[in-house]
Amino acid sequence: MTSVATERLCEGSASVTVGYFGKPEEPRPSVPAGYHLQLLDVASTSPADDLEICLVSVMPDDAGAGLRRVRAAVGEMCFVVAYVRDGLGADWMPRLLDLGADDVLSETTADQLGLVLKKAEKAADFRCRMRRNLSRAESERDVLQAAIDNLPSPIFFKNRQGIYSGCNTAFTRYIGLPADRVKGASVYDVAPEHLAKVYEEADEKLMQEGGSQFYEAKVLYASGEERHVMFSKAVTRDQSTGEVNGLAGAMLDITERKELEEQLRRAAEFDHLTGAFNRRKFFKSAGEAEAEALEKGAGLAVLVIDVDNFKSINDRHGHAIGDGALCHLVEQLGDHLSEGHFFARAGGEEFFVLLKDCDLDAAAAMAESIRRRIETSIFSESGVVLNYQISIGVAALERGETVSSALMRADKALYRAKEVGRNRVFVA
Template sequence: MAERMHATDTQNTSVPSEKAVDVGYYSPAKRSPPSLPAGYVLHQVTVQPLSSCPFQVCLLDVGATGELPTCDFHRIRDTTLIIACSSGELAAKTQLTLLDGGVDDVVDADDADLLLLALKRAELVISRQGGLFRKCRDLAIERDNLQSAIDNLPSPIFFKNRAGIYSGCNKAFEAFIGLPASKVNGASVYDVAPAELAKVYEAADEELMQQGGVQIYEADVCYADGERRTVTFHKAVTRDRVSGEVNGLAGSMLDITERKRLEEQLKWAAERDALTEAYNRRRFFELAAAAKERAQKTSASLSILVLDVDHFKLINDRYGHACGDAALNHLVGLLKRELQEPHIFARAGGEEFYCLLEGCDLNEAFEIAERIRMAVETVPHLHDQQLISMRVSIGAATVREGEKISQTIARADEALYSAKQAGRNRVCVA
């Protein structure tokens, strides 16, 4: 919808068309166009809106008064550079008004030298804009390639600016958070996570951006479905390419919930007796060593009980090993009832158990042991509708200064032997 027009015959014949610069011209008053310098070809724009102008430079006739026409030329500002052409030199105030009105330059079209300078300026601007456009295009391609790459990664990935505001993420993060990227970008952690978790993330982010480098830590997260999971955060600061200042961070999340669950199961299995689920012998010695250290710091007492089921072999022989196993679990239930924190117990092996009594001297240990003995005696085990009576013998000893836990257990074991020798179903102290 543009009509080609030559300023002069000489201009048309002296400049090869493939090297000429095309320039549009629009005059609301239908005035004749100015003569262009060599190397430029004028094209009359005859239709509205001016958004149909296909040229990078367009001369807009403003006459002698410099009044902007009512045409819709702002719609072409993204692709066309507009030069207001006046008939004669305009006052500086009028030129400023035109520039404020949206044109890119103002020139007296009657002055060929000034017109040439304006066209050259326009070419330089367009050239620079082209370079910027290419850079922006290349950056957009890089951004799209990066986005495509991280969108195909299974781990949630996110980006934040220096203020801690999300500036990007991948598809996995969208799925985790339950929001599209358009809702994530511009949000803070308080917009996407419960407040108690958001405080943890915010503090970690600020620490990282203050110190720089990388950051790895474990934390709970809340998935879109409300499920709490445990993840490992891997974060690193990002820096401004020019100043080198920290301008944000990039992070990823690795869901370790199942790994933590398996670790807990393995830890539990390593510490527990498979039959009764009481602590095992190894774990007892670990806990006893820690309790001894605490007792030494506070000058508190620490006592140990060694407990053995009387005539346990007869239970196995008469009722079977299944009944014997059930009887041991019955005993564990009674020990749980009688021994409250910080006291603990463990199955040492077979029908023998150790009890660790924190803050108890020998007299207090004897009282607790007697309470356990009576509970076992008065609460029989029910197996296959039969009440099976059980009895226990217990030896008690208090850890002495400079004594190893194993030595205290040995003394308690001697006291247990004394209880057995004295007729069983009793407590003896060392």
């Protein structure tokens, strides 16, 4: 609410109301022309709530307490003049300023009241204009807040210490906290420690270096799910000094994009039926292993595995059982091969295995142990109990030979195993 006095002050009117807090029986000070003295009771704060200037009669028996009561009644925006009655020594003057007065006037210098009120009027006018500016700024802030609240992307602001100073509705929905719990909080108050540390380090790096920043990170969604987001941040600066005083940031949820990327990666590297590496991934990894073995002078060996009589399994039990048998083989290979070795489905019922740091004898022994494992294992699905066998061709890379060339030799050894009765290992 704006008082009459406020309007007069802001409009430059010649008549200004001055609230006077004193006892009715006391003689009131004479105010110069252009001022109107209004007697008020400190017990009734309503008339004093919007005063711009007030004069407080300060008595020896109630100086401090009385002044504090008036200040509490009129608020911080009112210019309070302590009018000191006889009986208070000069030492009270600075104490009254500490107790809440903006200026002090002694009863013995009442002729200076006009000068004091003029000074109060100028201060009140300044405060009035500041209040209008503040009101305008608050209005602009509210418009800005309403605007960002309607944006779908989560937006946030932080000060130089990394404390949240604001956010939009999308941000509160995303992290599942109301705005009043976000404002004034740190990242450790709104996120798990392992994620908060990432944000804190990125924020500090940005505010030290300036400019803008883009990076991907995880965020704990309101449901408790961790989601992938792209952070876009930029520093904010003090308009007068140019110093960094915080940052503004926005989040773009890229979870679906990351999931699609993972699906595409798996499609490019993994066999969709068995979950084993595919042929493309095998040769990429084999090329890396080949270069590493050449550098270290280590041995490499390959196995080519084929399921015996696989067509008859499909014809007798159906393709679903045949597919299950291939998945069973992949599980057995995964359990049997030690870390460092890897395998892939080459196509159909054929699989490639690459054995690192392995010579021909060790590779043959590994192949035989795989063959026995499959021969003695039982696969059961949909009421069908199946015992099947495999044949394996083995080759060790010779000096200067590539993995592809060794696989061709192992493949020929596999066909020799098939020709002489299957369920066996042949070495190239």
